[in-house]
Amino acid sequence: MGTHISDFQVRGAALTISTRAILFRGQSKSGNTLWHTATPPILSEALFFKRMRATRFTQSHEFLMTHAPTTDTRLDLSQLLSRRAQSIDASGIRKVFDLAAHLKDPINLSIGQPDFPVPEVLKRAAIKAIEENRNGYTQTQGCPELLHAIWQRLGSELNWTHDAAHGLSAIVTSGTSGALILAMMCLLDAGDEAIVPDPYFVMYPQIAALTGGKMVLCDTYPDFRMTAARIEKLITPRTKTVLLNSPGNPTGVVLTSGELSDIVDLCRAKNVLLISDEIYDEFTFSEFREEGRFPTPARFTKDCLLIRGFGKTYGCTGWRLGFAAGPHDLVQSIAKLQQYTYVCAPSMAQYAVAHAYEVDMQPWVDRFERRRDTVLEAFEGIANITRPGGAFYAFVEVPKSLNLTASEFVEKAIERSVLIIPGKVFSTRDTHFRLSFAAKEEMLAKGLGILRDIMQGR
Numbered sequence: 261m262g263t264h265i266s267d268f269q270v271r272g273a274a275l276t277i278s279t280r281a282i283l284f285r286g287q288s289k290s291g292n293t294l295w296h297t298a299t300p301p302i303l304s305e306a307l308f309f310k311r312m313r314a315t316r317f318t319q320s321h322e323f324l325m326t327h328a329p330t331t332d333t334r335l336d337l338s339q340l341l342s343r344r345a346q347s348i349d350a351s352g353i354r355k356v357f358d359l360a361a362h363l364k365d366p367i368n369l370s371i372g373q374p375d376f377p378v379p380e381v382l383k384r385a386a387i388k389a390i391e392e393n394r395n396g397y398t399q400t401q402g403c404p405e406l407l408h409a410i411w412q413r414l415g416s417e418l419n420w421t422h423d424a425a426h427g428l429s430a431i432v433t434s435g436t437s438g439a440l441i442l443a444m445m446c447l448l449d450a451g452d453e454a455i456v457p458d459p460y461f462v463m464y465p466q467i468a469a470l471t472g473g474k475m476v477l478c479d480t481y482p483d484f485r486m487t488a489a490r491i492e493k494l495i496t497p498r499t500k501t502v503l504l505n506s507p508g509n510p511t512g513v514v515l516t517s518g519e520l521s522d523i524v525d526l527c528r529a530k531n532v533l534l535i536s537d538e539i540y541d542e543f544t545f546s547e548f549r550e551e552g553r554f555p556t557p558a559r560f561t562k563d564c565l566l567i568r569g570f571g572k573t574y575g576c577t578g579w580r581l582g583f584a585a586g587p588h589d590l591v592q593s594i595a596k597l598q599q600y601t602y603v604c605a606p607s608m609a610q611y612a613v614a615h616a617y618e619v620d621m622q623p624w625v626d627r628f629e630r631r632r633d634t635v636l637e638a639f640e641g642i643a644n645i646t647r648p649g650g651a652f653y654a655f656v657e658v659p660k661s662l663n664l665t666a667s668e669f670v671e672k673a674i675e676r677s678v679l680i681i682p683g684k685v686f687s688t689r690d691t692h693f694r695l696s697f698a699a700k701e702e703m704l705a706k707g708l709g710i711l712r713d714i715m716q717g718r
C-alpha cells in the first residue's frame with residue numbers, strides 16, 4: 261500500500277497487465293524484492309513504467325511474461341484482507357519469542373503447556389484408532405465413546421445428566437478455543453457485549469474482532485478476583501454473556517464457590533449467560549478445592565456453558581480437543597456452526613481421549629503445586645504475587661522500586677536468557693509478568709534465581 265513506482269529501481273522489474281490490475285516486481289532501494297499490484301488509480305503511472313521497461317528490458321520482460329513461475333506472483337493482500345483480519349495484532353507472546361529467537365538455550369518460563377508427555381494409554385488409543393482406519397469424520401457433536409465419557413464425568417462430578425428433562429447437551433470441539441469462538445458467535449451480534457476478565461487469556465479480546473461483539477474488560481486488579489460486584493457495574497442492556505476463567509490464565513487465581521454462586525445469581529437476575537472456561541479445572545491445588553472438588557458455577561446452575569479442554573490436562577494441546585456442555589438450545593446452535601466450520605474435532609484424538617478419565621493426573625497436579633510453592637518462596641519479600649490456586653502460572657508484580665514497566669523488565673530478563681511474558685500481553689496494564697512453572701524444577705530454580713537477581717539490582 262502506498263508504494264509508488266518511483267520507489268522502485270527499474271532494474272529487474274517485470275510487469276503483467278490485465279484490464280483490472282497490474283502486477284510488477286521491483287527492487288527496493290535497499291535491495292529487497294518487492295511485489296506490487298497497481299489498480300486503476302495508478303494505472304497511468306504503471307503504463308509509463310511499462311513503456312520505460314519495454315525499451316530497456318524487452319528480453320527480461322519476455323522471459324518473465326512467459327516463464328515467471330506463478331508462485332512468484334503476489335497479490336497486494338493489504339487491499340484484500342478484511343478489517344477483521346487486519347485489526348488483529350500478532351500475539352504479544354510471539355513478539356517475545358521473536359525477541360528471544362537468538363538465544364541458544366533459553367530458560368523458558370513462558371510456556372503455556374505442560375511439560376509432561378501424553379499418558380501412554382492415550383497415545384496407544386490414538387495409534388490404535390488410526391491403525392483401525394477410524395480416520396473419517398465423526399458426528400459433528402463428537403464420537404459416541406467420548407460423549408459417553410464426558411457425560412459420565414459430568415454426572416458424577418456435577419449431577420449433570422444428558423436427558424430432555426435436564427435440557428442439557430454437550431459437543432466436542434476443536435480445542436477449548438473452538439468451543440469459545442463458536443459459543444461467542446452464537447451469542448453475539450454486532451455491538452452485543454461480553455464481559456471478560458482483565459487480565460485475560462490472549463484470545464478473549466480478539467473475540468470482538470471475530471464476532472463483531474464488544475469485549476468489556478472487568479478490571480480485577482490487584483487480587484484478580486472477578487466478583488459479582490465488579491461484574492455488576494459493567495452490565496448494560498447489550499450484555500449477553502459473562503466469561504469466567506478459573507483457575508485463571510495468567511494469574512492462576514481460583515474463585516470460591518461463594519463467589520461463583522453470587523455470579524450465578526447475578527447472571528440469572530440479569531438474563532445473562534454465564535460461560536465458564538475451565539480448561540485448567542484438573543490443575544486446582546489442594547487448598548483451593550472444596551470438599552476435594554474443583555469449584556465451578558455448574559454446581560449452582562444448569563444455565564451456564566461449561567467449556568473444558570483435554571490439551572492442558574493430558575499434555576496433548578496439539579490434538580485440539582475440548583468440549584462445551586450446557587443449555588441444549590445453545591449447544592445445538594454451536595453444533596450448527598461447527599457443522600459449517602470445523603465439521604468435527606480431530607477423530608483419532610477423540611477416540612483416544614475417550615479414555616482420558618481413566619488416567620490419574622494427580623501426581624502431576626501435586627508436582628505443579630510444589631513448583632508453585634517454589635515460586636512463592638523465591639519472590640517472598642521481593643515481589644508481590646497473588647497466590648496461584650491452580651493452572652501453572654504466577655502473575656508477578658514488577659517491584660515498583662525498579663521503576664520499570666513489565667515489558668522493560670522482560671527485556672532485561674531475556675538479556676539474561678530467561679523467557680517470561682509481559683503483563684501487557686494479557687492486560688491493559690504493563691505492571692506484571694507471567695511466569696509459567698510448567699518447566700522442569702532445575703530450570704525453574706535457575707530462572708527464579710536470575711529474576712530475583714534482576715529485582716535486587718544484581
Ligand code: PMP
Pocket residue numbers: 372434435436437438461505508509537539569570571577580581582
Ligand atoms: N482458555 C484458556 C484460559 C487458555 O489458557 C487456553 C490456552 N492457553 C485456551 C482457552 C485455549 O485452549 P485450547 O488449546 O484447548 O484451544
